[in-house]
Amino acid sequence: MTDGFEQGAARLASINCTSCGSPLPALAGHRAKSLICNYCGAVMDRHNEYRLLAQYRDMQRPEGPFQIGMSGDLFGIAHTIVGIVGINAVIEGYGYSWTNYQLYSPTHGYSWMTWSDGHLTHSRKTRDLPETGGNFAYKAPLAAAGRVFKMYEEYVARVTYLEGELTWVPELGDATRVIEAIDPPYGYAVALGGTETEFEFSTYLDRAETLAAFGVDDQMPRAGNVHPIQPFIPGTLHTALAKVGKIFAPLAVVIALVVLTMGQGQKITETTIQDPFAGGAVTFPLQNTARLAEIRITANVYNSWSWYDMELTHVDTDETIAEFDGGVEYYAGRDSDGAWTEGSQSTSFRFRPPFAGAYRLNVTAGDPQSARVPLRVEVRENVMVTRYLFLLAGFAMLMWVSLWWRRSVFEGRRWGSDEDDD
Amino acid sequence: MGFDGMNCPNCGGELPATVLHAKMVACEYCESTVLLEDDALKTAGTKGVMAREPSLFALGRTLTYRRETFLPVGQARFSYAQGWWDEFWAVDGGGDGVWVSVDEGEIAVERPYDIGISLSPARLSLGANIALNGEQFTVTEADRATCTALRGEFPEALFVGQTYDYWHLFGPLGRLVTLEYSDGEFAASEGVWVDPYLIRSENAGA
Numbered sequence: 001m002t003d004g005f006e007q008g009a010a011r012l013a014s015i016n017c018t019s020c021g022s023p024l025p026a027l028a029g030h031r032a033k034s035l036i037c038n039y040c041g042a043v044m045d046r047h048n049e050y051r052l053l054a055q056y057r058d059m060q061r062p063e064g065p066f067q068i069g070m071s072g073d074l075f076g077i078a079h080t081i082v083g084i085v086g087i088n089a090v091i092e093g094y095g096y097s098w099t100n101y102q103l104y105s106p107t108h109g110y111s112w113m114t115w116s117d118g119h120l121t122h123s124r125k126t127r128d129l130p131e132t133g134g135n136f137a138y139k140a141p142l143a144a145a146g147r148v149f150k151m152y153e154e155y156v157a158r159v160t161y162l163e164g165e166l167t168w169v170p171e172l173g174d175a176t177r178v179i180e181a182i183d184p185p186y187g188y189a190v191a192l193g194g195t196e197t198e199f200e201f202s203t204y205l206d207r208a209e210t211l212a213a214f215g216v217d218d219q220m221p222r223a224g225n226v227h228p229i230q231p232f233i234p235g236t237l238h239t240a241l242a243k244v245g246k247i248f249a250p251l252a253v254v255i256a257l258v259v260l261t262m263g264q265g266q267k268i269t270e271t272t273i274q275d276p277f278a279g280g281a282v283t284f285p286l287q288n289t290a291r292l293a294e295i296r297i298t299a300n301v302y303n304s305w306s307w308y309d310m311e312l313t314h315v316d317t318d319e320t321i322a323e324f325d326g327g328v329e330y331y332a333g334r335d336s337d338g339a340w341t342e343g344s345q346s347t348s349f350r351f352r353p354p355f356a357g358a359y360r361l362n363v364t365a366g367d368p369q370s371a372r373v374p375l376r377v378e379v380r381e382n383v384m385v386t387r388y389l390f391l392l393a394g395f396a397m398l399m400w401v402s403l404w405w406r407r408s409v410f411e412g413r414r415w416g417s418d419e420d421d422d
Numbered sequence: 423m424g425f426d427g428m429n430c431p432n433c434g435g436e437l438p439a440t441v442l443h444a445k446m447v448a449c450e451y452c453e454s455t456v457l458l459e460d461d462a463l464k465t466a467g468t469k470g471v472m473a474r475e476p477s478l479f480a481l482g483r484t485l486t487y488r489r490e491t492f493l494p495v496g497q498a499r500f501s502y503a504q505g506w507w508d509e510f511w512a513v514d515g516g517g518d519g520v521w522v523s524v525d526e527g528e529i530a531v532e533r534p535y536d537i538g539i540s541l542s543p544a545r546l547s548l549g550a551n552i553a554l555n556g557e558q559f560t561v562t563e564a565d566r567a568t569c570t571a572l573r574g575e576f577p578e579a580l581f582v583g584q585t586y587d588y589w590h591l592f593g594p595l596g597r598l599v600t601l602e603y604s605d606g607e608f609a610a611s612e613g614v615w616v617d618p619y620l621i622r623s624e625n626a627g628a
Contacts, residue, residue, distance in 0.1 A: 029526040030505025047504050075619065106476040108618040109527015127596040127615040201617075 017042055018050045025069050028082040028104045028165035036083070036162040036170075038068075043162065045169065056172045059161045062086035064099035064115040065216045068164045072214035074122055074205070079103040079111070081214075085170070086161025089178075091153060102166055110167045113205070118223030119230060120205040121187070125198060130190070142181040142188060145201050149181030149188045152228050157191075184414075185231040204229045226413040234403055245399030252393030256386050263384025265294065270378045276308060277372060279364040283315065284379045286353040294383040295361060296348040297328070298376040305329030305343075306370035308363055312351070315358035324349050325366055350383060430456055432465045440495065444575035448496075455572055457579055470571035470582040472499055478623040479510050479524055481574050485623040487531070487616050491515040492522065496574035500567040500586070507567075511576050519577055521611050523600075529621070530598055532613030543603050546589045559591035559599055 015026045019042035024035060035044045041056040071080040083102030098116035111124040128145035142149045159174040177192040187202035204227065211218045273280030286293050299306050307327035313320050329343040428437045435451030441458060448455050448469040457466040478485065484493045496511035507525035514520055521532045538555050550561045568585045584604060591599040602609045
C-alpha cells in the first residue's frame with residue numbers, strides 16, 4: 001500500500017517572450033494572469049497562450065534590493081519573488097515612490113513585499129472587511145481584522161513600472177485610490193480600483209532579518225524616516241532601565257517622603273550664644289551611635305555674613321571628635337526683576353557619634369569681620385539623610401520619562417508634525 | 423479482518439471503519455472508488471492520479487483556523503481552464519462536515535446550503551445579481567471543472583471525469599456561495615474565504 005499520491009509533475013522554469021524571444025522566468029502558479037517582459041515591456045496573457053496584450057518600452061526599474069527569482073521565508077513560510085511593480089503617489093503635495101514585489105507561495109498564494117525608502121512591509125489580501133462605517137477622518141478608528149486601526153492617509157497610487165508575473169492584467173499608469181489605517185506594526189488598506197474594492201492587511205518587516213532571509217547583502221541606504229506602521233522598538237537596556245525606573249521612581253519618592261518625615265530625629269538641645277566673639281559652649285548628651293546627629297546653627301544675618309570655628313569634644317574622654325568651620329550669609333534686595341534673596345541664615349553639620357555620652361561644642365567667631373549677632377545652636381540625634389533618596393528617585397524618574405519622551409518623538413515623526421494625542 | 427466484512431468489492435482490501443458514515447470512499451489498495459448505496463458496497467469508478475503538491479492540508483492531519491479545528495478526511499481534485507484546485511471534505515470540531523476548497527492559497531470553508539429557489543444556468547452570468555434567501559449576491563466567477571482524482575471519503579458520490587459548471591457568488595460581509603451544476607442538478611454550499619496566514623496546520627511545512 002502507498003499513500004496514494006504520485007510525484008508532482010515537473011514545472012516550466014522559463015518561457016520565451018512571445019514578443020522579443022527573451023527567456024523569462026516562469027515561477028508563479030496558475031492564478032497569475034500576466035507576464036511582463038523586462039526586456040521589451042510586452043504584457044502577455046498567461047491564461048491565453050501568452051498572447052501579447054500591450055507593450056511598454058523603456059520602463060525604468062525602481063529602486064529596491066530584490067530581484068525576480070529570489071526566495072526567502074516570511075513568517076516561517078517560503079515565498080518567491082515573481083513580479084515587480086513600481087508605484088508613485090502624490091501625498092499632501094509631496095511625491096513618493098515605492099516598489100512592490102509580487103510574492104508567490106504554493107501554500108499561501110500571492111502577496112506583496114514593499115520596499116519604501118528603506119523600510120520593508122508585507123501585505124496580503126484580506127476578506128476581513130471593516131466593521132465600522134465609512135468614517136475616513138484623520139485618526140478616526142477603523143475596526144477590521146480583529147484590530148482597531150487609526151485612519152492615516154489617503155492617496156492615489158499610480159503604476160510606473162511592471163515586470164514578471166502578476167495576478168492581474170495591469171496597465172502602466174493604472175490608478176488606485178488607497179485609504180490607509182495603521183495599528184503598528186500592522187496596517188489595513190482599502191484599495192478602490194476602477195471596478196473592484198480590495199482590502200489589504202500589512203505587517204512591518206524587520207529589514208535585516210528579511211534581507212538576510214532572501215540572501216540579500218544589505219547595501220541599500222538606511223531608512224531616513226519613520227514608516228507609518230513601523231513599531232517603536234527601544235533598545236533592550238533602555239527598556240529594562242525604564243521598567244526599573246517606572247517601578248522604582250514612585251517607590252523612592254515614597255521612601256524619601258517617609259524618611260523626610262521620620263528622619264528629622266529628636267531635638268536634644270537648643271540654646272543661644274549671645275556673643276560668639278566672646279566664645280561659648282554647648283553641652284549635650286548623645287545616646288545613639290548608629291544614627292547621625294545634626295548640629296544646626298542659625299544667625300540672624302541680613303546683607304552680611306558670619307563665620308565660626310567649632311570644636312566638638314567627647315566630655316568623658318576629652319577627645320576631639322570633629323572640628324568644623326562654617327558660616328552663614330544672607331543677602332536680600334530688589335532690582336528690575338523684583339525682590340531677590342541669596343544665601344541662608346542657617347547651616348548644619350552631621351556626624352556619627354563614636355561614643356554614647358556627653359559632648360561639648362565650643363564655638364567662636366572665626367573672622368573678625370563677621371556680623372556681631374547671637375548664634376542659635378540646635379542639636380538633634382537619630383537624623384536620616386533624604387537627599388540621596390530624592391536624587392535616586394529623580395534618576396529613576398528620568399529613566400522612565402526618557403522612554404516616554406523618545407516614544408513621543410517617534411510618534412511625532414510617524415504622524416508628521418502632528419503629535420500623537422493618545 | 424475489518425469491521426463486519428466491509429471490504430473493497432474490487433480488490434477485497436479493508437475499507438476504513440468510517441465508510442459506514444460516508445457515502446463514498448477511495449480504496450487505499452487499488453484504483454477503485456467504492457460507493458455505499460442501500461447498505462451495499464459497489465465499485466463506482468477509478469480514483470485517478472493525485473499528484474503530490476505542497477499544501478497546508480493533508481488527509482488525517484488536523485488544522486486550526488482561528489478557534490475552529492478541521493480534520494480533512496476526503497480530497498477531490500478538480501481541473502479547470504487555468505489549473506487545478508482541491509476540495510477537501512473535512513470534519514469540524516463539532517463533528518459536522520464542511521467543504522474546504524484550496525486553490526493556490528485561495529481557501530474557502532463552506533457548508534451545504536439550500537438556495538431556496540430554482541435557478542437556471544443562463545441567469546448566472548458574470549456580474550449578475552442574484553437574491554438568495556433574502557440576501558443579494560453577485561456572480562464573481564464562472565467556470566467549468568472536471569474531477570481528476572479522489573482520495574479518502576466523501577458524503578456524496580463523486581466520479582473521476584465528471585464535469586461541473588460552477589459559480590462563485592459574493593455576498594454581504596464577505597460571504598461566499600458556490601453553485602455547482604452537473605447532470606441537470608444544482609448543488610450549493612455557503613461559507614467564507616479564510617486567510618491562509620492564520621491557518622495553523624500540522625502540514626505547514628509541506
